Amino acid sequence: MYFEKYQQASQWRWRLKAANHEIIASGESYWNETDCDQAINLVKGTTSSTPVRKL
Known part of the structure; x- marks a missing residue:
């Protein structure tokens, strides 16, 4: 990726x-x-322990 x-x-x-x-x-x-770079870094920082919320 x-x-x-x-x-x-x-x-x-x-x-x-x-x-x-x-x-x-x-x-x-x-x-x-x-700001775009910061958004990319936020996505990079997610892990398998990041919760998924069902709406």
């Missing part, structure tokens, strides 16, 4: 891709690249 970070319409976006290059997750848009 790997993250892609890119600019679209003056905003920063990220997506997580599987080994086969299929998108498996993506985030919202961010005005600042630093």
Whole structure:
């Protein structure tokens, strides 16, 4: 898996891709690249012990 970070319409976006290059997750848009980096780091910090909440 790997993250892609890119600019679209003056905003920063990220997506997580599987080994086969299929998108498996993506985030919202961010005005600042630093905010986008922080969102990626939050996703990187999740573990199997991160709870899943059913709505």
